[in-house]
Amino acid sequence: MSEFHTVAKVGDIPEGQGRSFALGGTMVGVFLTEGRYLAINDFCPHMGASLADGYVENNAVSCPWHAWRFSLVDGTWLDNSKSGIRSACYEVRVEGTEIQVRMALPTPSPVAGCNSPS
């Protein structure tokens, strides 16, 4: 089940920029653009650059390595939207002063053998 998780405080992400946060083993890029927080997977599908370091314009981010552009609204690779290549996107909300991202976190699995008799 997905729930909202606090990743930052309002003011931590300047307008027109992104920041990356680790959440449940996934790096999430959270962006503030035109007064709205948007989140996509931070890992560029091309070669893995951090999209949070990219240039933000018109609800899209350009990857800092080779300038592939991704929609911050739905993760679509805008340079070839019919390719099927997209970044996962996540719902974001602000609760008080906290920026929260909705994600289903993996449940920890028990360590096999840690309570086994020796």
Ligand code: FES
């Ligand atoms: S690593 Fe992002 S466009 Fe190449």
